[in-house]
Amino acid sequence: MPNRTPVPPTTFSRRRLAGVARGALMMGALLAAAMAATSARAETVLVTADHLVDVLAGKVVEHPAALIVDGRITAVGAQGAVAAPADARTVALPGLTLLPGLIDMHTHLTSQPTWNGYESLGVSVADKAIAGVANAKLTLMAGFTAVRNVGADGFTDVALRNAIDSGLVPGPRMKVSGPLLGATGGHCDENLLPADYGRVGEGVADSPWGMVQKVRWVKKFGADLVKVCATGGVLSKGDSPGAQQLTQEELDAIAKEAHALGMKVAAHAHGTEGIKASIRAGIDTIEHASLIDDEGIEMAKKRGTWLGMDIYDDDYILQEGAKAGMLPESLEKERKIGLLQRQNFTKAVKAGAKMIFSTDAGVYPHGDNGKQFAKMVQWGMTPMEAIRAATRNAAEAMGTDHDIGAVAVGRYGDLVAVKGDPLADIALLEHIPVVIKGGEIVKDQR
Numbered sequence: 001m002p003n004r005t006p007v008p009p010t011t012f013s014r015r016r017l018a019g020v021a022r023g024a025l026m027m028g029a030l031l032a033a034a035m036a037a038t039s040a041r042a043e044t045v046l047v048t049a050d051h052l053v054d055v056l057a058g059k060v061v062e063h064p065a066a067l068i069v070d071g072r073i074t075a076v077g078a079q080g081a082v083a084a085p086a087d088a089r090t091v092a093l094p095g096l097t098l099l100p101g102l103i104d105m106h107t108h109l110t111s112q113p114t115w116n117g118y119e120s121l122g123v124s125v126a127d128k129a130i131a132g133v134a135n136a137k138l139t140l141m142a143g144f145t146a147v148r149n150v151g152a153d154g155f156t157d158v159a160l161r162n163a164i165d166s167g168l169v170p171g172p173r174m175k176v177s178g179p180l181l182g183a184t185g186g187h188c189d190e191n192l193l194p195a196d197y198g199r200v201g202e203g204v205a206d207s208p209w210g211m212v213q214k215v216r217w218v219k220k221f222g223a224d225l226v227k228v229c230a231t232g233g234v235l236s237k238g239d240s241p242g243a244q245q246l247t248q249e250e251l252d253a254i255a256k257e258a259h260a261l262g263m264k265v266a267a268h269a270h271g272t273e274g275i276k277a278s279i280r281a282g283i284d285t286i287e288h289a290s291l292i293d294d295e296g297i298e299m300a301k302k303r304g305t306w307l308g309m310d311i312y313d314d315d316y317i318l319q320e321g322a323k324a325g326m327l328p329e330s331l332e333k334e335r336k337i338g339l340l341q342r343q344n345f346t347k348a349v350k351a352g353a354k355m356i357f358s359t360d361a362g363v364y365p366h367g368d369n370g371k372q373f374a375k376m377v378q379w380g381m382t383p384m385e386a387i388r389a390a391t392r393n394a395a396e397a398m399g400t401d402h403d404i405g406a407v408a409v410g411r412y413g414d415l416v417a418v419k420g421d422p423l424a425d426i427a428l429l430e431h432i433p434v435v436i437k438g439g440e441i442v443k444d445q446r
C-alpha cells in the first residue's frame with residue numbers, strides 16, 4: 001500500500017495520566033504511592049459471546065472469547081482456549097454476536113443537520129464545539145468506536161478529540177482534519193454573503209504554495225490528516241459538483257506536503273476529472289466519488305486509492321433536505337447525482353475497488369450512521385464486505401490497523417454486539433445494543 005506512514009496511537013490519555021502521576025509525586029509521597037499502586041494493577045476483562053465476526057479471516061468464530069488488559073486485546077479464541085487470570089472481570093453476552101467496533105471514515109461531529117444555507121451563518125464556533133460533545137456521544141452509542149472527522153471550523157474537532165482522549169467527555173476515537181482546504185468560491189469556501197462582508201473560508205488558498213502553507217497550518221494546530229475539496233459540492237452555494245476546483249499542481253502540492261508531515265489526505269470529489277486528478281496526486285481516500293467513471297475506478301485500483309461513497313445521504317437529503325433548510329439548488333444538485341453515485345458504487349464494488357465506510361454524518365442526524373450498511377448491501381456489497389469497509393478497511397486506510405479495525409491481539413478492546421446474525425440481516429447494525437470501548441462497557445441495552 002502506498003504512503004503507509006505510521007500514525008501515532010489515537011489515545012493520549014496514558015501520556016496525560018503519566019503527567020498527572022508525576023505531579024502527584026511532588027504533592028506528597030503518600031498520595032504518590034497510592035497512585036502507583038492503582039496504576040500497577042492491570043484491568044483485565046474477559047468478553048464472551050455466541051459468535052464473533054472475524055473481519056480479518058472473513059469468517060464467523062463460534063463461542064468466542066476476547067481478553068482485554070488495560071484497554072488492549074491480549075488474546076482471542078474459542079472459549080476455554082483463552083486463559084483469564086482469577087481476578088478478570090467477565091462480560092458474558094450469551095445469544096449475541098460480537099463485531100469489531102465500527103468506524104465511520106467521514107463524519108462532521110461539530111455540525112448539525114439543521115445548519116444549512118443561510119441558517120448556518122448564525123452558528124458560532126462555540127455552538128459547533130458544544131454540538132460536537134453531544135454528537136460524539138450519539139455516535140459512540142450507535143456502535144462507532146472510531147471516526148475520521150473530515151472538516152470542522154475553528155479546530156473544534158481537535159478540541160473534541162482531545163477532550164475524548166483525556167476522558168473529559170464520552171465519544172469515539174477520532175482522527176481529525178481541522179478546517180477544510182479549498183479554492184476561492186469552491187465547495188469549502190464561504191459563499192453565502194456578498195463581497196461586502198468579506199467572508200472567506202479558513203482553509204482557502206489559490207496556489208500550490210498557498211496550499212502547502214494551509215497543510216502546515218492545520219498540522220500546527222493539531223490535525224491528524226488533511227481534507228481538501230477537489231470539486232464542487234451539493235450543499236455549497238453557486239458551484240457544480242461535477243466541476244474540478246483545484247488544479248493538478250495544487251493537489252500534488254497538498255499530497256506531497258501532507259505525506260511529508262505524516263498525514264493522510266482525504267479529497268472531497270464528486271466530479272469525474274477532479275477524482276482522477278486526486279488519484280494522480282496520490283491522495284489516500286476519495287470522498288463521495290459520485291461521478292467516477294471506469295477509468296477512474298481502474299486508476300483507483302492501480303494506485304490503491306480508497307473510495308468512500310456516502311450512499312445513504314441521498315435518501316435523507318431528498319426526503320428531509322427542504323425541511324432542514326438546504327438551499328433549493330442543493331436539492332436540485334442531489335437529484336442529478338444521487339442515483340448516479342449509487343450506480344457507480346455498484347460498478348466500483350463489482351470492479352473490486354478498495355472501499356471504505358464514509359457516510360458524511362452531520363448532513364443526516366448523528367447516530368444514524370449504521371443506516372448506510374443496508375444501502376451498501378442493496379447496491380452490491382456482501383454483508384461481510386460492508387462490515388469490512390467499516391472495520392478492517394477503514395483502519396487500514398487511516399494507517400491505524402495496529403490499533404483498531406478488528407478483534408485481534410494488540411488492538412484496542414473496541415467491540416460491539418448484536419442479537420442475531422448481521423451477515424444474514426445487515427440492518428441489525430442500525431440498532432446496536434452493546435458497545436465496548438477499550439474494554440469498558442459504554443452501552444448495555446440487551
Ligand SMILES: [Zn+2]
Nearest residue numbers: 106108151360
Ligand atoms: Zn463531508
